[in-house]
Amino acid sequence: MSPTNLLIRQAQILLPNGEFLQGDVQLQEGRIAQVAATIAPAEGERVIDAEGLTLLPGVIDPQVHFREPGLEHKEDLFTASCACAKGGVTSFLEMPNTRPLTTTQAALDDKLHRASQKCLVNYGFFIGATRENLPDLRTAQPTPGIKIFMGSMHGPLLIDQEADLAPIFATGDRLIAVHAENQGRIEQRRQQFAGITDPAIHSQIQDNQAALEATQLALKLSRKYRRRLHILHLSTAEEADLLRQEKPTWVTAEVTPQHLLLNTSAYATIGTLAQMNPPLRSPHDNEVLWQALLDGVIDFIATDHAPHTLEEKAQPYPNSPSGMPGVETSLPLLLTQAKQGRCTVAQVANWMSTAVARAYGIPNKGLITPGYDADLVLVDLVTKRPVLRSQLLTKCGWSPFEGWQLTGWPVVTIVGGQVVYERGQLNLDVRGKPLSFVQTP
Numbered sequence: 185m186s187p188t189n190l191l192i193r194q195a196q197i198l199l200p201n202g203e204f205l206q207g208d209v210q211l212q213e214g215r216i217a218q219v220a221a222t223i224a225p226a227e228g229e230r231v232i233d234a235e236g237l238t239l240l241p242g243v244i245d246p247q248v249h250f251r252e253p254g255l256e257h258k259e260d261l262f263t264a265s266c267a268c269a270k271g272g273v274t275s276f277l278e279m280p281n282t283r284p285l286t287t288t289q290a291a292l293d294d295k296l297h298r299a300s301q302k303c304l305v306n307y308g309f310f311i312g313a314t315r316e317n318l319p320d321l322r323t324a325q326p327t328p329g330i331k332i333f334m335g336s337m338h339g340p341l342l343i344d345q346e347a348d349l350a351p352i353f354a355t356g357d358r359l360i361a362v363h364a365e366n367q368g369r370i371e372q373r374r375q376q377f378a379g380i381t382d383p384a385i386h387s388q389i390q391d392n393q394a395a396l397e398a399t400q401l402a403l404k405l406s407r408k409y410r411r412r413l414h415i416l417h418l419s420t421a422e423e424a425d426l427l428r429q430e431k432p433t434w435v436t437a438e439v440t441p442q443h444l445l446l447n448t449s450a451y452a453t454i455g456t457l458a459q460m461n462p463p464l465r466s467p468h469d470n471e472v473l474w475q476a477l478l479d480g481v482i483d484f485i486a487t488d489h490a491p492h493t494l495e496e497k498a499q500p501y502p503n504s505p506s507g508m509p510g511v512e513t514s515l516p517l518l519l520t521q522a523k524q525g526r527c528t529v530a531q532v533a534n535w536m537s538t539a540v541a542r543a544y545g546i547p548n549k550g551l552i553t554p555g556y557d558a559d560l561v562l563v564d565l566v567t568k569r570p571v572l573r574s575q576l577l578t579k580c581g582w583s584p585f586e587g588w589q590l591t592g593w594p595v596v597t598i599v600g601g602q603v604v605y606e607r608g609q610l611n612l613d614v615r616g617k618p619l620s621f622v623q624t625p
């Protein structure tokens with residue numbers, strides 16, 4: 185499907201300087217052609233009346249688990265990308281813990297091919313580090329970077345020993361993204377708390393200390409080898425404080441909406457649906473993470489969309505799997521916070537798009553300015569609607585935020601100049617493109 189030419193009229197447009205302009209945006213050949221107070225429609229151009237709506241750069245979600253290939257009973261690239269389109273997510277970066285694991289160029293190529301066939305939004309895929317695939321980690325293309333599970337993983341993707349981590353940090357210069365939890369401490373505490381089936385114990389087993397120790401180790405290695413490091417889903421006050429004290433310029437960090445907005449009290453209401461890795465923390469951790477985000481200590485937001493079926497989640501802890509979905513709710517969750525005064529709409533767009541594009545070196549995305557890709561979302565910052573299970577498009581069919589009254593729901597989502605979602609309807613003919621990554625070491 186080739187991009188149509190579109191004119192979005194009289195939206196509140198978020199400009200690159202963080203200010204809003206009530207005006208028009210013209211999209212031609214998949215790019216933003218013009219931004220101005222008024223633009224006369226060109227011949228044959230489709231006009232979208234956006235009066236009362238706010239136009240933001242499309243969300244780039246930099247950490248998702250979309251389960252294809254191999255775990256399609258939980259999610260697949262089609263269902264996940266439909267959920268993205270509905271949630272205003274126009275690009276995603278996906279993780280390597282699929283079956284087979286994405287640890288070779290061939291596995292990466294397979295994912296890229298699958299995505300080209302069925303993804304409604306743009307896509308990129310991490311390559312997973314094992315103890316054996318250093319050559320692949322160096323040469324794989326295109327990829328936003330290397331994913332290392334320092335903990336909370338089993339099998340070849342788990343790399344928990346410094347002696348195995350060091351050669352990866354020492355070889356090459358592309359971005360390394362870490363899931364930072366200390367596996368040794370987790371295993372020891374698992375034994376200590378064995379037999380407890382209350383899922384709340386999860387946050388005590390995989391405690392703040394386990395996360396802090398792994399983040400300290402990742403920072404140490406990043407410093408030693410001056411290696412570009414990204415810390416995935418930062419979850420504790422201790423890690424935020426550490427980064428506040430000493431964050432090299434080549435290190436970035438992200439936080440999930442769950443770690444900002446949910447805490448250990450969620451186990452009492454939603455049980456194992458609140459179980460994720462790293463686990464939910466205390467209200468104090470929520471506060472410190474928010475402040476770190478506001479102060480720029482944490483750079484951006486990722487959902488860690490990690491769907492499991494309700495049947496899987498219904499198993500008693502610890503057999504219940506960790507993870508929760510997020511791409512359909514992340515933007516309205518954060519925009520609702522903005523409406524409540526916790527941050528600004530411009531900050532939300534920066535954390536969910538502009539800063540992500542910058543950190544991963546994704547060219548021409550994350551800003552509404554001429555020449556940039558026409559990946560956009562029009563949101564309604566007035567109407568409030570609850571998160572309803574019946575309306576979710578993720579294959580897993582549930583959300584930890586069900587019942588939450590949110591504003592800022594996407595009304596229209598545009599990918600590469602094509603309307604992929606509009607007022608409840610998906611355009612299933614739209615296909616996203618592979619993302620490219622231009623990283624400066």
Ligand code: DOR
Nearest residue numbers: 249460461462490506507
């Ligand atoms: O809770 C989680 N679930 N955290 C992860 O890092 C992995 C994910 C999954 O794939 O289910």
